[in-house]
Amino acid sequence: MILSLKPPYHISTKTLALVAEIAEKSGAVKIIHKAGLEPRLRRKNQVRTIQASLEIEGNSLSEAQVTAILDGRRVAGPAKDILEVQNANAAYSILNELDPYSQEDFLKAHEKLMFGLTERPGAFRTGSVGITKGSQLTHVAPAGTMVHGLMRGLFDYLSREDEIPLIKSCVFHYELEFIHPFADGNGRMGRLWQTAILSKHNMIFAAVPVESLIRERQQAYYDALGQSDKQGQPTPFIEFMLSVISQSLDEFLHMRPQTADSSARMGTFLKEQGRDLFSRKDYLRFYPNLGPATASRDLKQATAQGVLDKLGDKRTTQYRSA
Secondary structure, three states: OOOOOOOOOOOOHHHHHHHHHHHHHHHHHHHHOOOOOOHHHHHHHHHHHHHHHHHHOOOOOOHHHHHHHHOOOOOOOOHHHHHHHHHHHHHHHOHHHOOOOOHHHHHHHHHHHHOOOOOOOOOOOOOOOEEEEOOEEEEEOOOHHHHHHHHHHHHHHHOOOOOOHHHHHHHHHHHHHHHOOOOOOHHHHHHHHHHHHHHHHOHHHHOOOHHHHHHHOHHHHHHHHHHHHHHOOOHHHHHHHHHHHHHHHHHHHOOOOOOHHHHHHHHHHHHHOOOOOEOHHHHHHHOOOOOHHHHHHHHHHHHHOOOEEEEOOHHHOEEEEO
């Protein structure tokens, strides 16, 4: 049985405003990066995407460790966490080769993402499943006998040309989490496939690290899913995800090529300061006449460009040459 009805949702005023906002910002990103993304920046964003999406699922590895794994270096960490990173890299690396409207490609992506992590990678579940938080059951997914029909219906909706791609990507993400078609890997597949849909619509989304902002707003992400479940339609989740995409583009707009002054300062510092690890205080000591805000901007830009690796958080933050 194919359930091909359009998922129930309404396009709110907020939704339309966010769609317009995203269109304007994505146009600005295209202008700034008209020659294409620098390879180091593209690589850095893929690392951020993989690390963030897996951290949401409990993976313990840092960006620096993920970078080391993708570089083929040995990393001390749980074998399962390392395999998750390797699998995610394999899946994200072929994203531009996959058709986001193809259920066959969707299952192929799940097989790569969950290889060695679940009994039947690349196959829909046949049994029942519920989602718990602690000891509380928060969601009972449709019966296993309904999964094939529901997913065929969802892909039928996805192929409709009269729907706005940005909204379709959010609806698909929500409906995937509601149906929960796999025994494991549903969350990371939802985020991966929304990126696939967005990238089909506009290639800049292949490099925009939306997942890192979802991680930063992880509780709000779950709250939006829960609100949509309660309302029986995904409008709260659509609005949340569009706001995340818009915010991701804001961040991406600041990943423009460094100014000559900033680039020269950072180049001189890295050449002469002689430290493997350094902090913002070390950078300010080297440039005593530089303001704290400018120093922070230099470090942020250099990190975004892939010149530096950032380690730690807040007061413990340190940097090193990438």
